[in-house]
Amino acid sequence: MSMILERPNVANPVPTLxxxxxxxxxxxxxxxQAIFTKEWLLYGRSDQLAKPGDYLALTIVGYPVVVVxxxxxxxxxxxxxxxxxxxALAQNPEGAFSGGMIRCPYxxxxxxxxxxxxRSPGFGAEKGAIDPAQWSLFPISADEWRGLVFVRIATAGPTLVEWxxxxxxxxAQYPLQDQRFFMEKNQEVAIDWKVYGENYLECYHCPNMHPGLCESLDISKYTIDSYPEDGFFHLYGPKRDGGFTDGLYFYRFPFLMLNFYQWGSSIATVEPLGAGRLRHINWYLFSDLSPEKAEENRRSAEWSAQIVAEDMDMNVTVQRNLEIGVYDRGILSPKQERAVGAFQNMVRAAMPGLEG
Incomplete structure (x- = not known):
């Protein structure tokens, strides 16, 4: 595990992509092809697949897949x-295959x-007419961790825990597996996945854009540590006196966001839909879903969602300006945006010759 802790070189700011x-x-x-198919991607929740035969059938980075x-x-x-x-074998986003079999509706x-x-009806004998080994379903990787389901299009690579x-x-200290789904907020926006990732990995913008966050966290002590060899970032903001919550965040490249709070968890990812377009997916989980806690849970989730909304509004303007042809490159603050530079280097490492 290697972490970026070098002293910033203020005299030589780094250019952006x-x-x-x-x-x-x-x-x-x-x-x-170079990134999305090779990385584990957040797909669903274990509670959506409670019994044998239960399935989730979603599209992930353009691939229709089903997890059973x-x-x-x-x-x-x-x-x-x-x-x-x-x-398509599964016609609905979620359901159950009856009789312990996956049946094609066609x-x-x-x-x-x-x-x-x-069975392959119409090919001679009812069973065994053709070689099952040659005509079984195309596999992908699927696994789960502490109540979260992940997939990877590639069948070879590190295990989910290794990743x-x-x-x-x-x-480990956060009881994620004991928390239960409360609500979700999903939206499609005209933002490239890299724009959103870069925004998440700096709090340079926080004093200007996130008054609610700054009331809760001591932004002057907000830290972001980069672990380039492991492809992840560790973010932490300590709670102010009287603040709503502290915040511990993890960002796993390319776009998994695990946000842990005193009140629960905000689990987020994006599904890239094309150049400059994404679907943002955010789940809110709590340990206590009793009716007495419903209003407090709602306020907590809305507090978190407001921060996301503030980022979305700004990044739509960023994306628009990246597309009009006036702006080519900027520079990154050696003090405030080192994690953004590390993120961009992960993009470069995944695609050698990117800027050649």
Missing amino acids: PATLYRDPAQFERER RQKDGTLKGFHNVCRHRAA HSWTYELNGCLN LGPIVPMA
Whole structure:
């Protein structure tokens, strides 16, 4: 585990990535293949897959996929594509496959919950007419951690716990697995995923934009530590006297945000929809969902959502200006924006020759 702690060089500010990388469809497709397919991505919650046969069928970075709870309690993921004529196997965002089988609604090919072909009607004998090993579902990686479900399009790579790395022990004191879903706030906005990530990784803007956050946290003591070898950032803001909450945050590249508070958790991610477009997904979880706590929980979630809204409003203007052709590059504050520089270097490392 390696952390950036070097003394900032004020005399040599670092240039930003060029503006074209935030608006170019060809660049986005390269990111999709070089980054998004190779990293674990937040997908759902374990409570949505409570029983064997329960499934979630969503689109993640352009790929329709389905995750299924197995009979032994584990998860398996597949491309939501029948091997016969490419129909979607699961037609609804969530549900349950009846009878312990995945049945294609088009021509009734059936698959075991583990993706193995079971029956292919019309191919001679009812069962075994074609080789199941050659015609089973296309797999993806799926796993869960403390009540959160993740997928990775690539089937090879580090395990989920290996990918989370130091986040696992650093977050151990927070009872995430005991918290329950309370509400969510999702929205599609004209912002590139990199713009949103860079905004999250600096509090240079906080005094200007987040009065509610600054009333709660001592922004003068806000810290962001970068761990480039592990692909994550550790952010912390201590509580002011009389403030609403302290805040411990983790950002795992490319776009997982784990926000832990005294009152619960705000779990967020983005789904890139194209160059300059994303869907922001935010879940709010609490340990106590009793009716007596409902109003307090709502206020806590709305407090957090207000900070997100303030960032969104500003970053829509940033994205618009990145697209008009006037601005090409800026510079990063060596004191305030070192984590932004580390984030941009992770983008560069994933795609050698990016600015060549």
